[in-house]
Amino acid sequence: MLLDAALGEPRLLWDRVPHPAVLMGRAVGWCDRVLNRGALRRARGVAAMAGLGLLALGLGWALTQAGPVVEVIVAAIVLAQRSLVDHVAAVARDLRISLGDGRRAVAQIVGRDTGAMEASDVARGAIESAAENLSDGVIAPAFWFLIGGLPGLLLYKITNTADSMIGYRTPRHEAFGWAAARFDDLLNLVPARLTAGLILATHGIWSQWDQVAQEARHHRSPNAGWPEAAMARALGVALSGPRSYHGARQEFPYVNADGQRDIGAVEIEASCRALWRTWGAAVVVAGALALAI
Template sequence: MVFSGDALWILVGALVLDALVGDPDWLWRRWPHPVVWLGRLVATGDEFLNLERWSDPVRRAAGAVGLLALVAVALASGYAIEVGLRALPAGLLWLALAASILLAGRSLYDHVRRVDLAFAAGGITAARHAVSMIVGRDPASLDEAGIARAAIESAAENVSDGLVAPAFWFALLGLPGLVAYKAVNTADSMIGHLSPRHRAFGWAAARFDDLVNLVPARLSGLAIALAAPAAGGRIGIAWRVMVRDAGIHRSPNAGWPESAMAGALNLRLAGPRVYAAGPVDEPFLNPEGGDATPRDIDRALRVMVAAGALHAALWLGLALALGW
């Protein structure tokens, strides 16, 4: 299925459906989203395989076994669903719809947009609440610039995690690859952090998530840099900031789209911040840039939309080149 013609056309259809429809709240209030089911599997593994009486090496090994089981279930489920959908009348359209459910471009846009709207409607208090829905930082510690930075960084990072990476793995491995990617990404978000409970058990999830995002993160940074003119930025500056600053981010992947966004908007991003687990002291990306303001959130959204359009155009071009 690697970059096959019909897979790419299905992917293009899924990207269009995600952009137009996104994740309708009315549907997922009545039925759990597939990511919720994946989260329940992760939580079950955390409950039964992450025992405090075990030593760190044993918990690390248990985390790796749990991750392998999670990925195996995701691959098998994705394969069964794909085979079943392809057997239906208009099966490729159903498959595009299924894939669109696991893309999060429109959902990301809507969540970041709510932060922008919250500033206008309710000021900094409302904006703190809105941004707490998309980042793990302590909202009480955020001033206006901190809220704007958090929203913009979330937009940049999730261009990769929510759009480019799942599309990449669908193009490579079809629906099994997409479901497996979402499983790994969900595991990383739930257990792949340095809290005392998950430092050892979540190690495998965090490292594997780094691996599966290695190529998509760099593609996302490139797309954001190329989209800089959508917000009045310059491609060359965004590119230079990305190449220079991506490596100073604590994440081997998030630094690429975030530093590209910093250069595209001429803002300084990242820097010191406070999470529930405590403060994080990091250098700024593009430290010579200005402080973020609420109006910069709208600029970031314009870059995000343009980057998403460039990304979809890439897959459309490959589909046309390969044919049906």
């Protein structure tokens, strides 16, 4: 975690060789192109996810045999705290320049339509992405590395990558991506709630756990609602709410509906500070566990 925070994603390296996340994406894309056709698409999707999972476990085991230095380097590469903060902070920076710049920046980290966003929509999208990816890209990988070493970490990462690519309820992917989506839900069950708890604890609002839990249960995602609801209360803002996907407006309810809705770059920057504060608490917990073990 410290190595990732210090170095992030060195462009000098990743401009020359493919990032592991890119390689995982190519593997998922190959499965989608080759297997997602004809009959029995759900069964084919289960087989694809099983194959990808076994590949990740085997690769993790092989890398572990190379020793602890390789383990640390690979784990640091897969964690994404520094790059997450950099991407979210870029939205605040560009939004201060112009609304158009802010829209283009947030389009890099969200999947919704951005062309007609107002400044508050841009800020909301950036903060939601910050909260969800804190869980998916930092706390969950660290958790599964703790539980299962590199095999556990890479199994989580390939599952999360598959979910982000094929785990959608669309005509093409609803059946084939079912296994990826359900397995990702399972692997994020504990980390999402752990992330919410860390956010609340580091902002002195642990007493609001019950409200966060209630809002998370009504969220469209079984896991993303936890860090999102916690972040909303930590910053005093309303998140989620209406947005557009592929030209169709979706009337999602707000999370922390009584929070501030007229938000912008200031609140995005506050979310970046919240990311670091929560990350710091996670490092302390990891260090305490290491000493205890």
